[in-house]
Amino acid sequence: MNKIWLVLQREYLTRVKKRSFLLTTILVPLIIIGFYAAIIAISISGSTNSQKIAVLDEDSLFNGKISVPNGDQANYTFIQNETEQSFKEKYKTLGYSSFLYVPKLNIDKPLGIKLHSQAAVSLSDKGKIESIINKAIETKRMVAAQIDPEKYKAISADVTVDNTIDSANGEKKAVAGVAYAFSFAAGILIYMILLIYGMMVMRGVMEEKVNRIAEVIVSSVKPFQLMLGKIIGIGAVGLTQFGIWLILMFLLQLIIPVIFPGIFHQMAAAQAAQPGGQENMLLTISEGIKSLPIGLMVFCFVFYFLGGYLIYASLFAAVGSAVSEDQQEAQQLTFPIMMPIILAFVIMTKAVNDPNSSLAIFGSLFPLTSPIVMMGRIAYSPPAWQIILSMVLLILGFLFFTWLTAKIYRTGILMYGKKITWKEMWKWAVRKS
Amino acid sequence: MNLLEVKNLKKYFATQKAVDDISFGLRKGSIFGLLGPNGAGKTTLIRMITGIFYPDEGEILLNGKTFDPINDVGQIGYMPEERGLYKKMKIGEQAVYLAQLKGLSKAEAVAKVKEWFIKFEMQSWWNKKVEDLSKGMGQKLQFVTTVLHEPKLIILDEPFSGLDPVNSNLIKDEINNLAKKGATIIFSTHRMEQVEEICDHIILVNKGKKILDGSVNEVKQQFKENLYSIGLEQIPVSFSSSHFEVIGKKDNSLVIKIGNGFRPNDVLQYFIQQNANVVSFNEMLPSLSDIFIKLVEGTPLARQFQSVTA
Numbered sequence: 001m002n003k004i005w006l007v008l009q010r011e012y013l014t015r016v017k018k019r020s021f022l023l024t025t026i027l028v029p030l031i032i033i034g035f036y037a038a039i040i041a042i043s044i045s046g047s048t049n050s051q052k053i054a055v056l057d058e059d060s061l062f063n064g065k066i067s068v069p070n071g072d073q074a075n076y077t078f079i080q081n082e083t084e085q086s087f088k089e090k091y092k093t094l095g096y097s098s099f100l101y102v103p104k105l106n107i108d109k110p111l112g113i114k115l116h117s118q119a120a121v122s123l124s125d126k127g128k129i130e131s132i133i134n135k136a137i138e139t140k141r142m143v144a145a146q147i148d149p150e151k152y153k154a155i156s157a158d159v160t161v162d163n164t165i166d167s168a169n170g171e172k173k174a175v176a177g178v179a180y181a182f183s184f185a186a187g188i189l190i191y192m193i194l195l196i197y198g199m200m201v202m203r204g205v206m207e208e209k210v211n212r213i214a215e216v217i218v219s220s221v222k223p224f225q226l227m228l229g230k231i232i233g234i235g236a237v238g239l240t241q242f243g244i245w246l247i248l249m250f251l252l253q254l255i256i257p258v259i260f261p262g263i264f265h266q267m268a269a270a271q272a273a274q275p276g277g278q279e280n281m282l283l284t285i286s287e288g289i290k291s292l293p294i295g296l297m298v299f300c301f302v303f304y305f306l307g308g309y310l311i312y313a314s315l316f317a318a319v320g321s322a323v324s325e326d327q328q329e330a331q332q333l334t335f336p337i338m339m340p341i342i343l344a345f346v347i348m349t350k351a352v353n354d355p356n357s358s359l360a361i362f363g364s365l366f367p368l369t370s371p372i373v374m375m376g377r378i379a380y381s382p383p384a385w386q387i388i389l390s391m392v393l394l395i396l397g398f399l400f401f402t403w404l405t406a407k408i409y410r411t412g413i414l415m416y417g418k419k420i421t422w423k424e425m426w427k428w429a430v431r432k433s
Numbered sequence: 434m435n436l437l438e439v440k441n442l443k444k445y446f447a448t449q450k451a452v453d454d455i456s457f458g459l460r461k462g463s464i465f466g467l468l469g470p471n472g473a474g475k476t477t478l479i480r481m482i483t484g485i486f487y488p489d490e491g492e493i494l495l496n497g498k499t500f501d502p503i504n505d506v507g508q509i510g511y512m513p514e515e516r517g518l519y520k521k522m523k524i525g526e527q528a529v530y531l532a533q534l535k536g537l538s539k540a541e542a543v544a545k546v547k548e549w550f551i552k553f554e555m556q557s558w559w560n561k562k563v564e565d566l567s568k569g570m571g572q573k574l575q576f577v578t579t580v581l582h583e584p585k586l587i588i589l590d591e592p593f594s595g596l597d598p599v600n601s602n603l604i605k606d607e608i609n610n611l612a613k614k615g616a617t618i619i620f621s622t623h624r625m626e627q628v629e630e631i632c633d634h635i636i637l638v639n640k641g642k643k644i645l646d647g648s649v650n651e652v653k654q655q656f657k658e659n660l661y662s663i664g665l666e667q668i669p670v671s672f673s674s675s676h677f678e679v680i681g682k683k684d685n686s687l688v689i690k691i692g693n694g695f696r697p698n699d700v701l702q703y704f705i706q707q708n709a710n711v712v713s714f715n716e717m718l719p720s721l722s723d724i725f726i727k728l729v730e731g732t733p734l735a736r737q738f739q740s741v742t743a
Contacts, residue, residue, distance in 0.1 A: 006530070006533050014519075014521065207519075211520055213517045215485070216512075216513060216518075216575075216578075218485050219484070219513070220531070427447075
């Protein structure tokens, strides 16, 4: 026990003391914050960018008046006494970004409407213009069918359904999008952790082998102690990194409003300018977050992070012990380990859409995929028995794989100069000691 | 009492009988040479003694008690042939870490490392990294980390590889010192002249079996061929005797092989009778290198794979 602790300490301290650790730990959140800042900056600047659009309405479809929806900053100007051909030449010089041409229309079959522009018009701008035209045509058709547009407006319905979750603590408002986003993010996070820290373990084992220190160490420490110390030590590095990131993000959240005092106000203003329905998006999201089983999710995240990490780290350690020097060899041998991780990721993307499908349930129980897939389901509160079974299987899986890989590791780290195949590793694993 | 007693040790791998029934004993304070061609099973034997491998059969006694790989590691210092250190770690920290793994407390470890660094004039290395060291300096450091925790049994596999003569001597003196202080040393090497110089006792292993065991002198006596060199003021023009035959001739000395049943005195008497002035007379014992080659020769250079039914 004492020796595992010594190994663990060394693995932890040598990594945490490295300059690159500090660099990535501090730079990554800064990059994320920078990214957010850029998004905010774009969303603010985007809404003030008004376009001038010329309209040549030969059909008098709009009756000289366009009702601009909320949030559309475009400026429509009607042009008289011009033809499509003549105006095409000059709209640019007159300062219009594009020009909409409406020919004489057959109201039942409105064809030939054209939007001229110098460069391709963005999808959202095109959508806005199309909706304006559709509205105008609908109005005309209603008049033709002798329907009073005012009356039509009064009868047409636009209902939103509120999904509430009934739990012991009373009703909560569910927001599908929020659960989706959280599940997906948690799944991806676990996926990245497994890959990044698993690889780190593998490189650590390879380092010991390549530097020929393995035999020196195992003459004082059991190979299993060395492997476990390394895995736990690197896991602790991962937890430290996450801890620092959490603290940094919390601090930055406090600091940003101080540095840019107007930013939240501006964001709120920008959002208020959006067309109806999204007005209280922030409110909806915060309500959605409240609806999630946050406590359970945090617990599961930590549990599946640890369980998944321990399983895959032991597999990566076994591979690292079998590789002698060749990086390419390492790549070939890691491929079979990467497959279940990638498979889990694919199942997870399905599971967030359909959390109770049989594939999702299987994926969230099978120990090699459950850390990723269960994180994809957890926000949808899967049945308790599935969570418990999945956790038990994960623990059993961890014990099984550690036992198996320890045997490979023990033989592998003392083998030099020979290319090891999976078949041989399997032989080491099943051989009785 | 013997410090180490190895009894009928066996270790079979899938394709080889790596160690096939080897027994020997080591006196406390002796320097023991473990010799054998490449692939003879030396490393496997050493790995069993250090607790890295478990023997398939047989027994290892350390200090009269069954060797316990978990608790006895502190009594053993092992410098493997494939050796190295963490390149990115500071030298002082690394030495302390390795000593701690052997069971020393941190304070003890630091004190010991400092003591040895002063002894080997390595004080300035403490905060350097291993990657900054030359190969020879690395070997020196490796030796220090092997003996730092005052093990009773020290196992050195090719300890002099990569060392210049000055550092070689430094380590050699230290090995003798440690033996005088009561440590027992197993020394595995292919350099026979070093074995003759350092070891009191040797065994020779080939194909997993022990083929020779004894003190250096005993072994030499065992393999002597009754060869003598005799220096004469002037070699008689013609001589012949049933006492000996001449094997070689160089300047004024002869290499002779004394026939069965005759003694050196008979030879000397013969030359005295011939009125030849004897200047020198020496027994020529075979070198360990000769013995090694004689015993191992004829067996294939690379060990063949064999199927094992155990």
